[in-house]
Amino acid sequence: MSKSIMILGAGPAIGRGVAEKFGKAGWSVVLAARNPDRLAEEAAALSKKGITVHTVPVDATDPVALRTAIAKGDEITGGLTVVHFNAAVVRIQDLFSMTDAEVTSDLAINVAAGLHTIRAAVGLFSDRGGTILVTGGGIATKPNANAVSLGVGKVAMRHVVEALVEPLAERGIRIRTATVREKVLPNSPESVGVADIMWELATNPAAPWELDYRAA
Numbered sequence: 528m529s530k531s532i533m534i535l536g537a538g539p540a541i542g543r544g545v546a547e548k549f550g551k552a553g554w555s556v557v558l559a560a561r562n563p564d565r566l567a568e569e570a571a572a573l574s575k576k577g578i579t580v581h582t583v584p585v586d587a588t589d590p591v592a593l594r595t596a597i598a599k600g601d602e603i604t605g606g607l608t609v610v611h612f613n614a615a616v617v618r619i620q621d622l623f624s625m626t627d628a629e630v631t632s633d634l635a636i637n638v639a640a641g642l643h644t645i646r647a648a649v650g651l652f653s654d655r656g657g658t659i660l661v662t663g664g665g666i667a668t669k670p671n672a673n674a675v676s677l678g679v680g681k682v683a684m685r686h687v688v689e690a691l692v693e694p695l696a697e698r699g700i701r702i703r704t705a706t707v708r709e710k711v712l713p714n715s716p717e718s719v720g721v722a723d724i725m726w727e728l729a730t731n732p733a734a735p736w737e738l739d740y741r742a743a
Contacts, residue, residue: 531555531604532729533597535587535644536614537569540711541662544718545611545725550578552726554608557600559583587614587640594647601651609729610648611660612641615680622675630676637680645687649700656699658729661688662721663737665708685737692736703728706739 532549534542537558550556550573558580560566566582573580581603585596601607616633618625625633641661648659666674667681688704695702705724711717717740724740 529553529555529605530608531557531600531606532609532611533557533559533583533600533604533607534611534613535559535585535593535596535640536612536662537566538613539569539572539713540715540718541707541721542613543569543572543713544711544722545613546573546580547576547578548719548722548726549609549729550580551576555604556580557583557603557607559585559587559596559600560614561586587644588635590643590647593640593643594650597644597647597651606655607651607657609658609660610644610651611662611725612644612684613662614640614644615662615664615677617674618676619674620676621673625676633676634679637677638683641680641684642687645691645702649695649698652700653698657701659695659700659702660725660728661685661702661704663688663704663706665706665739667706688736701732702736703734704737706737708739708741 537560546556563584570580583596587593616636661684663685664681666678667685688702691702709717721740724738728734
């Protein structure tokens with residue numbers, strides 16, 4: 528059976544690096560994000576590198592739409608192996624200058640969308656097993672007053688992953704996170720390094736629930 532990965536929150540840095548890593552290894556790749564134009568750009572960039580990808584536009588803050596999108600990714604690939612939650616609002620701004628709407632919107636993407644993704648993936652994998660990957664951040668263990676909304680999201684997702692490792696393992700589902708402690712730019716050594724970590728988490732059954740990435 529062929530292997531496949533769906534990346535939710537696909538973008539030009541970590542998402543593209545992961546797509547390239549898995550795609551070059553022969554996996555089917557599905558990219559998902561809210562902006563169809565952004566998805567088209569990512570597909571075109573990967574196509575130039577010889578990677579064939581499928582795209583599924585979706586707003587991950589909408590749980591119904593998210594479940595539908597993941598089901599579509601499963602159908603496109605003939606059965607997803609990995610679901611990767613990579614969405615986040617990277618806001619460098621202090622909490623008190625944020626608007627009420629910005630606080631709510633950031634939490635919807637950084638936390639609620641992650642929970643929706645994990646719930647949907649578990650529903651998908653319940654009968655056959657699979658792996659859930661989550662992009663974490665060093666800010667989860669080293670707080671920054673100028674990026675509180677991002678930090679709350681990374682802390683929350685790290686907590687969820689650690690809490691679910693054992694109960695999901697009993698159901699044949701693996702959940703893992705990469706704690707990224709470096710800024711990652713498109714087509715950078717860091718994007719390659721994080722992709723390597725994600726590959727290890729996805730393909731090595733003995734990999735721990737969390738691996739750190741720091742640039743050499």
